[in-house]
Amino acid sequence: MKKSKQEKKNILTITYQAKIKANQETKKQLQFISKGCNFVYNWALTKRIKCDKQGLKQPSKYQQAKDLTDLKKQPNCNWLNKIPAWTLREVVANRVLNSWKKYEEKKQVIQEKKLKMADMTVFRSNNQAIKLKITS
Numbered sequence: 001m002k003k004s005k006q007e008k009k010n011i012l013t014i015t016y017q018a019k020i021k022a023n024q025e026t027k028k029q030l031q032f033i034s035k036g037c038n039f040v041y042n043w044a045l046t047k048r049i050k051c052d053k054q055g056l057k058q059p060s061k062y063q064q065a066k067d068l069t070d071l072k073k074q075p076n077c078n079w080l081n082k083i084p085a086w087t088l089r090e091v092v093a094n095r096v097l098n099s100w101k102k103y104e105e106k107k108q109v110i111q112e113k114k115l116k117m118a119d120m121t122v123f124r125s126n127n128q129a130i131k132l133k134i135t136s
Contacts, residue, residue, distance in 0.1 A: 036083040037091050040068065044096040058100075061093045068092055 022030065044064050051058055059067070068088060072080045080088065 033083050033087060036080055037087060037095075040071075040080070040088050040091050041095055041099075043071065044068070044092050045099060048096070048100055061097055064092045064096070065089055 020026075047064065047067070048058055071077050
């Protein structure tokens with residue numbers, strides 16, 4: 001059953017914040033997981049950047065999750081198997097995808113600025129800039 005807009009407004013979301021007082025062993029485990037997430041993030045982002053530069057279609061989050069499974073099977077990356085799979089999948093599915101969307105938005109803004117600048121000609125005379133906008 002689909003909820004109405006009024007019912008959606010009445011839903012209360014509660015967020016809890018807690019401070020962890022971790023011992024040395026727990027700190028090492030959290031650092032290990034953080035290192036693995038950072039490695040996977042950089043790996044997935046690098047794959048997207050390579051595809052973008054080569055003009056290829058971007059891999060979907062499902063394809064990257066499948067590639068992550070293949071990566072974990074490689075002998076030099078088998079240490080990733082010690083990290084919970086859902087943690088690494090979340091990095092690929094959400095973190096990388098969100099970063100890529102922001103990158104694409106910034107790229108679009110930069111291209112628009114370049115097009116605007118291409119329409120303008122700047123001359124310098126006595127240390128004063130003169131801008132001419134060329135219209136067709």
